[in-house]
Amino acid sequence: MTRSAPHPPCALAELGVVTALGVSIEETWPRLVAGDQSRFVERDDLSPGVVRRFGAVVADLPSVPASLRHLACRNNELALAAYQQIAGGVDAARRRFGDHRVGVVVGTSTSGIASAERAFRERARTGRLSADFDLAQMEHGGLPEFLARLAGARGPHYAIATACSAGAKALVSARALLELDLCDAVIAGGVDSLCQLTAQGFGALQSIARGITNPMSRNRDGLTLGEGAALFLVTRDGDGIQLLGAGESSDAHHMSAPDPAGGGAESCMRAALADAGLAPEAIAYLNLHGTGTPQNDAVESNAVARVFGRGVACSSTKPLVGHALGASGAIEAAFCWMLLARREGESMQIPPHRWDGHTDPELASLELAKPGAQVLASTPAAVMSTSFGFGGSNCTLILGDARS
Amino acid sequence: MMRVSVERWAAWASGVEGDAGWRAWARSPRAPMPADPPDVSFLPALQRRRCDALARSMLYVAHECCPDESVASIPTVFASRHGPIATTVTLLRDLAEQRPISPTRFSHSVHNTPAGLFSIWSANRQPSASVSARRESFVQGYVEALCMLHRSSTGRVLFVTGDEPIPDELAALNDEGAGGYAVALLLSGNDGDEIRLDRRPDERGEPPARGWPDALEFVRWWLSDEPTLAIRRGGIRWTWARGAAPFPS
Numbered sequence: 001m002t003r004s005a006p007h008p009p010c011a012l013a014e015l016g017v018v019t020a021l022g023v024s025i026e027e028t029w030p031r032l033v034a035g036d037q038s039r040f041v042e043r044d045d046l047s048p049g050v051v052r053r054f055g056a057v058v059a060d061l062p063s064v065p066a067s068l069r070h071l072a073c074r075n076n077e078l079a080l081a082a083y084q085q086i087a088g089g090v091d092a093a094r095r096r097f098g099d100h101r102v103g104v105v106v107g108t109s110t111s112g113i114a115s116a117e118r119a120f121r122e123r124a125r126t127g128r129l130s131a132d133f134d135l136a137q138m139e140h141g142g143l144p145e146f147l148a149r150l151a152g153a154r155g156p157h158y159a160i161a162t163a164c165s166a167g168a169k170a171l172v173s174a175r176a177l178l179e180l181d182l183c184d185a186v187i188a189g190g191v192d193s194l195c196q197l198t199a200q201g202f203g204a205l206q207s208i209a210r211g212i213t214n215p216m217s218r219n220r221d222g223l224t225l226g227e228g229a230a231l232f233l234v235t236r237d238g239d240g241i242q243l244l245g246a247g248e249s250s251d252a253h254h255m256s257a258p259d260p261a262g263g264g265a266e267s268c269m270r271a272a273l274a275d276a277g278l279a280p281e282a283i284a285y286l287n288l289h290g291t292g293t294p295q296n297d298a299v300e301s302n303a304v305a306r307v308f309g310r311g312v313a314c315s316s317t318k319p320l321v322g323h324a325l326g327a328s329g330a331i332e333a334a335f336c337w338m339l340l341a342r343r344e345g346e347s348m349q350i351p352p353h354r355w356d357g358h359t360d361p362e363l364a365s366l367e368l369a370k371p372g373a374q375v376l377a378s379t380p381a382a383v384m385s386t387s388f389g390f391g392g393s394n395c396t397l398i399l400g401d402a403r404s
Numbered sequence: 405m406m407r408v409s410v411e412r413w414a415a416w417a418s419g420v421e422g423d424a425g426w427r428a429w430a431r432s433p434r435a436p437m438p439a440d441p442p443d444v445s446f447l448p449a450l451q452r453r454r455c456d457a458l459a460r461s462m463l464y465v466a467h468e469c470c471p472d473e474s475v476a477s478i479p480t481v482f483a484s485r486h487g488p489i490a491t492t493v494t495l496l497r498d499l500a501e502q503r504p505i506s507p508t509r510f511s512h513s514v515h516n517t518p519a520g521l522f523s524i525w526s527a528n529r530q531p532s533a534s535v536s537a538r539r540e541s542f543v544q545g546y547v548e549a550l551c552m553l554h555r556s557s558t559g560r561v562l563f564v565t566g567d568e569p570i571p572d573e574l575a576a577l578n579d580e581g582a583g584g585y586a587v588a589l590l591l592s593g594n595d596g597d598e599i600r601l602d603r604r605p606d607e608r609g610e611p612p613a614r615g616w617p618d619a620l621e622f623v624r625w626w627l628s629d630e631p632t633l634a635i636r637r638g639g640i641r642w643t644w645a646r647g648a649a650p651f652p653s
Contacts, residue, residue, distance in 0.1 A: 048502065100605055100640075109514065113492075120500035123573065135577040138492075140515055140536035141485060154605070154639065158537035158544035161487065161515030169533060176551035180406055182603075196499050201510030246555075248531030250523040255454070256511035264529060390511055391520025393532065 006277060007245075010175045011237035012399065016085030017334040018078055019228035019321040020055035024085060029338050035352035035371050037319060040212055040224065046199035053212055054194055055226025055322025057081075064146070070134040071146040073112025075193040079147060082189070082229035089233045090151050090187060097184035103155030104144045105173045106231070107166025107190035109326030109389075111159075112137035114195035147187055147231075155183045161326070164289075164389035165248075166190055167230065168329025168397050172246040174234040189231035190330030198225060198325060205256060213292030213323070215316040216301060216353070216368060218360035223291040226322020230334035241337050244382055244400040245276025251392025258299040264394045265303035269386060272396035273307075276382070280308045283398070284377040285339065285350045285369075287332045287385040290316020291323055296388065298363060305364030312384075315353035315369040329387035333397050336383045340401040346376045406550050409596030410589055411560070414468035415623050416442050416461050417585040430627035435615035436585045438569050451525055454512060458488050458568035461586035462518040463525065466564050469588035470526075478590070479530040479556045480519060483545020483565040485538060486583070487515035493571040518564070531556060539580060541565065542618035543635060543642045546601065549591055560592040565619045580617070587619040599644050602651045606641035 015025060020039040022028035031039070040053040061077035062084060068076075083090075094102050119133035136142040140159040148157040156177060160170045167190020174188035202208050202223065209222040234243070249268040253259035273280060286308070289300055304314065317335050324331055339348055353368035382400040418439025420429045441460035444452055446467055455463065462482060470478065491513045498505045514520075516534035523532060533552060537544035542565050549563035566586030570578045614621065618635055622644070625633035631649035635642045643651050 100603075113496075116496055117499055120496040120573070124497075124500040129573070129577075133577075135574060135579075136538065139485065139538055140487070141538035141541065145538055156544055156547045156603075158535050158540070158548060160548075161534050161536050162519070162532070163514045163516055172555065173533065173548060173551050176555050177547075180550060180554050182547065182550075197495060197505075197510070197513075200499065200505050201495070201507070201513070204505050204507035204510055206507075250520075250529050250532050252523045252527045252529050254524065255514075255517065255520050256507075267529070389516075390514045391516040392523060393516055393520070 008179065009236055009238040010178060010243040011235045011239065012232045012241045012243060012337055013235045013237055014086040014089035014233035015334055015337050016082035017230045018057055018081045019331055020057060020226055021321055023059045023081055025338060029342060032320065032335055032338065032351050033349045035320060035354050037212060037354055046194060046196050047203050052208055053224055055224060056194055057227055068146060068149055070136050071142055073115040073137040075110060075112040075143060075191055076146045078193055078227065078229040079143060079191045082231040083147060083150060086231055086233050093185035093233060094152060099152055099154040101155055101184040102153035103177050103183040103186045104148045104153055104157035105160060105170045105186055105188045106143050106147060107160045107170040107326045107330060108140055108143050108192055109161065109163050109166060110192045110195050110198060111140045111142055113197050114193060117196050143191055151187060153187060162389055162393040163391060164325050165329055165387040165393040165395040166326040167331065168333060168387040168395040169248065170330065171243055171333060171397060172248060172395065175243055178234065178236055186234045187231055188234050190327035191229040192227055192324045192327035194225060194227045207293050209292055213319050214355050215290035215292040215318060216297050216363060216366060217355045217358045219356055219358050220292045220294060220297060222293055224322045226324040228321060228324045228327050228331050230327060230330035241340050241399055241401050243397065245272045245398040247271025247275055247396045249394045253392050256390050257295055258388055260299060262299040262303035264392055265299055265388055266306055268394040268396045269307045272384065272398050276398045278382055278398065281310060282378060282382050283312055283384045284348060284375045284381060285383040286312045286314035287336055288314050288316040289386045289388050290318055292318065301363040301366055304366060311367045313350060313367050313369050313373065313375045315351050317351050319354035329395060332385045333399060336385050336399045340381055340383060340399060343377060343381060347374050348377045348381065349374050407598050407600050408553065408591045409594055409598050411592050411596060412469050412590040413588065413626060414465040415587045416465050417620065426623065427627055430624045433616055433624050435581050438582055438584050447525055451521065455521060456488050456491055458484065458566065459518040459521050462564050462566050463522055465586045465588035466522055466562060469590050470562055475526045476528045477530065477558060478560050478562045479552050479558060480522065480532040480562045480564065481535060481545060481549040481552050482519040483535040483541045485536060485541040485567050487536065488513055488517050490568060490571050493573055540637045543637060553591060553593060559594060560590065563589045563591055581615060585617060585620060587623055599646050602643045604641055605639060606636055607639060610636055
């Protein structure tokens, strides 16, 4: 499924991240490893009359520059907050390689659809869409255009829009752009924002948890939505945190439900291992997709048990930040990046799996990380993250760090 | 840049039928007119009902382009500027008027709906990417198709691109043609009818609108005897050359 030739180095050289846990790596890291669940906020505006918790970013976000007013929407404000953290590295890459050699590949599922929701509410009241609404705000392609204009990057730039696998798949495409010599550096990741469409859509699918999502529990009752952005600068550098491997597959089963047999989930994990040239035992930590819906967790736990016969320390970080859909694959890669970057020798802190502790006898048993958990990493230190989306779109990433 | 072969192609737009129809269209091209989506009777009835106009047109060209024996084994890239926008606008209207939204409609509003429906119909478990890039959705989607060809071991990729008509509510904001077309290209790394892509800065600005989308302009060129095709977008000139034809400087 994936080419077997070894890949040249692919560095995740810079990272900017914004989630409910914080608007910088420094703010995020201590809350991530502490398993801080205090960041969720209650809202009743996204599904009127229904109070639910959301992994909302409550910090003030930077404003979209006036020259890009047609792209002004919350999704792009989140993108800007993440971009500002890597702007120095991007500028250096532009100076070194030239504007036309810097590309942008970003995943999103919502784009700025919340702006379209406001415009349509205005239309319901007045008969006209609001004057400040532009189609570019709700187009998935508005996000890469915004980042390319912001960065002065004039290489290829496009959105990957494969629902909840998009943020992970954007990194796979970025690596291909480098390997094909179409770019020398790529801004890649994912951005998604809270909106009525997803809150009421998953509500209609009866997939929203009443409290905070409780993945892998026998009491799990759905997902908690979140929002955020994670952007990497991807380069050919041999140093630092690397994208060691990736696997992709399709379920070919159903638009909104995973294949109960889990073949797609399993094959993309196996493809990522083969792509990285690693055995399952080399993976020190697995960041689960772990949405907390009955179906996802059943399929995923069984697929993980089949791939990792000897077990692997794992957790879902969605009980900390919610499910940021098209950004989630990039955000969870960002969490993996942080624990590799903050590792001390062989010892690596990992985020705990926050849940009620009630094992579901129907699920395969997993090594769910307890608070304060540390793992021993071999060389290279390697961690995996899985993402499964609507349309049966699956992606697995393996990140690593060759420093001993 | 990477050299690929166009093994097969297929296109759909209103009023153009079959290979001969497209050859005639290429000699005197015109903008596609709004039309009912194509016949997708190859789909089982239940799957057909789940298809909106965009999915019908994209699955139609994908089916025309893909040999039956390999339809399940080829990675895919689907590129669309607006995706399932009629479904999305129906949901936006329901939200604005505080009506409950349909869960099926919601799950078919994601941008990768045509890709998902194609995968389900063909039992295709290969990697698939769905791309959107505003007015550059064809050219940038082609780049992702090259990326997919590179990272797959199958040596082929099915590249499907198209858009459905923009709903009335948004028509005043639309800065392109009416939509209602789809094109599929079966690209491979094998020997055959080879094309190369070149990408370079070009500050001349965009040429006047030609009335039909970039994907159909590619089809027009493919059916002509012109050695190269240039598309200027956003300060970049994308040039395709066939065989060993040189790129213009």
